[in-house]
Amino acid sequence: MFIEIEPSSEIPIYTQLVNQLIELIAKGELQPNDTLPSVRSLAADLGVNMHTVNKAYHELERKNIIRIIPKSGAVVSEITTPTDEQLATITHALKTVLAESTVYGMNKDEVLSIALTIMSDYKEG
Amino acid sequence: MFIEIEPSSEIPIYTQLVNQLIELIAKGELQPNDTLPSVRSLAADLGVNMHTVNKAYHELERKNIIRIIPKSGAVVSEITTPTDEQLATITHALKTVLAESTVYGMNKDEVLSIALTIMSDYKEG
Secondary structure, X not given: OOOOOOOOOOOOHHHHHHHHHHHHHHOOOOOOOOEOOOHHHHHHHHOOOHHHHHHHHHHHHHOOOEEEEOOOEEXXXXXXXXXXXXXXXXXXXXXXXXXXXXHOOOOHHHXXXXXXXXXXXXXXX | OOOOOOOOOOOOHHHHHHHHHHHHHHOOOOOXXXXXXXXXXXXXXXXXXXXXXXXXXXXXXXXXXXXXXXXXXXXXXXXXXXXXXXXHHHHHHHHHHHHHHHHOOXXXXXXXXXXXXXXXXXXOO
């Protein structure tokens, strides 16, 4: 499981960790029912604070992407149909990034082409 | 200029403000060279702290989306060709949201259809 943290990024470390774990699941490198490393071992591997990993795991649990099972650890959830709240979250996030791409002068076809390339690495929903 | 802040959202208020101003520019409701309201008046209109508006304006300046001109105020920048850094920012943001949509079980065609609908409200780059 390859995770790379950029300490100098403007994106908080726990958010980087959340996003990279979500990408690993989208790519199928982490499968439903896989157990994530313990907070202690992942923190040690990445050289980050245990509190940071713990915060990332709880954020993933809040999004229903993993379940935290006492004594067993963090387990990747099954992928199901999106809830209305999840659809709203994605729509909102797309509005933001697509508005930003427009303001940067990116062409719509160019943005769609980048999106298609990215999605080709991800599992079919 | 219609801006709606949700104080109960998990998204920080200054980020909501940044995102909504970017959307207004993408929609053409704010045009290049338009002057944004003063920090004081926008803060009063929205019922938020002046510091929050100031932080949002400086974030937009950092992204080169507005220029802050002493004594004149905040002015919307011209839209030009995206820099490599801007392309990288958009690609990174798309990776994150598309991974999240995959993990939520959304179908790729469904995501593209939502993206096209959103972009139809935005200017051509």
